[in-house]
Amino acid sequence: MILRHQPVVEFDPSNKEHRAAVRQFMKRKAWADVELRFAYDPNYGSIAAQVQSRLLEWYMFQEENRGAKKIRDSKNENT
Numbered sequence: 001m002i003l004r005h006q007p008v009v010e011f012d013p014s015n016k017e018h019r020a021a022v023r024q025f026m027k028r029k030a031w032a033d034v035e036l037r038f039a040y041d042p043n044y045g046s047i048a049a050q051v052q053s054r055l056l057e058w059y060m061f062q063e064e065n066r067g068a069k070k071i072r073d074s075k076n077e078n079t
Contacts, residue, residue, distance in 0.1 A: 011038040011051050013058035022051050 012018050021036040025048065031037075044050035 006035060006037045008037045008039045011054055013051075013055045018051075019055070022055060025051075 009018075018036065018038075021034045021038075024034050025031055031047070038047050038051060040047050041050050044053060
């Protein structure tokens with residue numbers, strides 16, 4: 001058996017590959033099959049909690065930006 005050491009990377013929710021790795025973890029409930037290894041932030045209880053929290057923040061930010069864009073677009077249509 002050959003053991004590989006994947007480099008540890010900082011989780012970036014805007015990175016499609018990082019989101020895919022979390023999706024794979026969520027399906028299997030294990031990091032063993034995930035090719036990426038994320039750096040652990042001790043402010044969170046686990047890497048799973050860390051990435052889920054950061055994903056939620058990122059998705060909320062995306063949602064807020066979409067809402068602001070819709071408001072701007074509707075104001076531009078009325079002028």
